[in-house]
Amino acid sequence: MHENDAFDRSARLAESLEIIARENDIDHETMTGKILHMVTGLVSEPKSSFPTPPTYRRVIEGESVAGPGPKMQSSHGFFDVVKARASRRDFGDSPLSLDIMTSILAWTLGQREETIAYDWRGAPLRYCASAGGLASVDGYCLALNVNGLAEGSYYYDYQRGLVQTFIGAVTEKIAAALPSMTWLEKAAAIVVLVGNPERVDRKYGVMASKLCLTDAGVAAGHLELVATALETRACILGSLPVALLSETLVLEPEQIPLVSIAIGSRT
Ligand SMILES: Cc1cc2nc3c(=O)[nH]c(=O)nc-3n(C[C@H](O)[C@H](O)[C@H](O)COP(=O)(O)O)c2cc1C
Known part of the structure; x- marks a missing residue:
């Protein structure tokens, strides 16, 4: 063009x-x-009708390679974690353990309770908040150096755990996309928060885009704190190209990568 x-x-x-x-x-x-x-x-007035149950997760064929967790806890006090939070790009060489990886996702996007919502049973309540409890944002993980995970991309399904969407080399592609961010080469994983605007559109109409972006921000801040509590280093990343992420995560056209969090080890 x-x-x-x-x-x-x-x-x-x-x-x-x-x-x-x-x-x-x-x-x-x-x-x-x-x-x-x-x-x-x-549009400031929500339209509220759910003749069919809301959709809270993406259904992907295939085995899950790790359960939904969470498994690991932190012994650090909440305000010590808040004090320690910072954008850390100084990653060590060690791989992340699979338990830490799933725990970071689970303490953010995992199910804490089940409730009745919009007159439908079986609605999950997550650890992080979302507009209308409609979970408009899903988490995916690019595993670059995670023990027990083949390099590739995975969808975090709160019911089933990590489900592979793509297997193959992703580290070079990600590093090549942002050549000025050489520190990214040592990230052990990149969590990508992906918006599903249609989940909130059913209730909120034109407000859906705003709420989906807000949900992504809420989840990113929450996940960064969890990553800090579990003694990893993390940096929120707004700059990864959408086309590259959509292809690598094997997203549907209506699913939009909104923000990522690079995670690495301390040593
Ligand atoms: C939405 C968002 C996008 C960001 N994108 C990037 C990025 O692409 N690259 C980067 O190195 N840091 C990125 N950051 C981290 C900021 O640079 C960082 O939060 C800021 O410099 C303040 O530092 P602190 O997080 O250590 O307090 C981003 C932060 C946010 C909240």
């Missing part, structure tokens, strides 16, 4: 956004501002 074509298209989009913004009394200059105000402002 010619650079000018892309420019023309984005100019037309900006123009349309401007018209929508004017029609809806949104007075914002930047395109990001316009988009954010569109998705957050146009």
Whole structure:
């Protein structure tokens, strides 16, 4: 595609956004501002109907390679963990243990209880909060150096544990995508939080995009603290390319990689 074509298209989009913004009394200059105000402002009343049960997980064929956990606990006090949290990029060479990997995912995205929601039984409540309890964000793990996990990508299913979506070399691809971040080469795993906007769209309509992004932020902050409590090093990553992640994680078109967390060992 010619650079000018892309420019023309984005100019037309900006123009349309401007018209929508004017029609809806949104007075914002930047395109990001316009988009954010569109998705957050146009519909403020949730539409609430679940004639069929909400979907809380992706169903993937194949054996799970590790249970859903959680297994490991931390002996550190909560506020010591808060004090210790920092974006750590100084990863050691040791692999992560499988128990630590599943525990990090489980203490964030695992099921803490079951409840009745929207008149349907069997609704999972997770350790981390989500809009409407609808679990719009799922966790995937790129295993780069995890004991007991072949290099590749895995879906964390709160019912079944880690289910493989792809097996093969991913470390070089990830490192090549962000050549300025050489520290990433030593990450033992990258957790990718993937948005499923349709899970919240059923209830919240146009607010779905905002809530899905918020869910991803909540889960990322929660997971970073869990990773700290379990004495690993972690850094949130907003910059991994979406196309690369979608291909490597084997996502469906409607599933959107939103934010990642690189995790490594201390030694
Ligand atoms: C949404 C988000 C995206 C981020 N993306 C990156 C990134 O791509 N690369 C990176 O090195 N750090 C990234 N960070 C980490 C920030 O640089 C870091 O949080 C900030 O410098 C403050 O440092 P602290 O986390 O140690 O307090 C990101 C943090 C957040 C919350």
